[in-house]
Amino acid sequence: MKLIKSIFITAALATSAMASISVFAQSMADMTVGEIRKIDKDASKITIKHGEIKNLEMPPMTMVFTVKEPALLDKVKPGDKVKFAVVREDGKMIVTDIQSTQ
Numbered sequence: 001m002k003l004i005k006s007i008f009i010t011a012a013l014a015t016s017a018m019a020s021i022s023v024f025a026q027s028m029a030d031m032t033v034g035e036i037r038k039i040d041k042d043a044s045k046i047t048i049k050h051g052e053i054k055n056l057e058m059p060p061m062t063m064v065f066t067v068k069e070p071a072l073l074d075k076v077k078p079g080d081k082v083k084f085a086v087v088r089e090d091g092k093m094i095v096t097d098i099q100s101t102q
């Protein structure tokens with residue numbers, strides 16, 4: 001019984017490790033490059049001059065995004081070159097992650 005239990009636990013650990021790797025790979029693949037133009041923390045909005053957003057099939061442009069968490073805005077400032085993740089939710093573009101690349 002003890003052996004079966006440890007095999008089960010090993011399998012569960014392996015599965016969860018694989019799941020985190022694939023989430024990681026997914027989030028890396030979906031990062032878009034850009035440069036911060038403006039930050040409006042009260043409104044949770046950020047203006048980014050962005051490169052092509054492959055997962056949303058959007059060409060490069062400067063536009064306003066809503067951020068998922070206002071705390072994301074503490075990590076960056078206008079002028080920063082960044083990598084960010086964006087998803088479409090209810091017709092709105094939501095930035096789910098952002099990090100300075102300089």
Ligand SMILES: [Cu+2]
Binds near residue numbers: 060
């Ligand atoms: Cu755009």
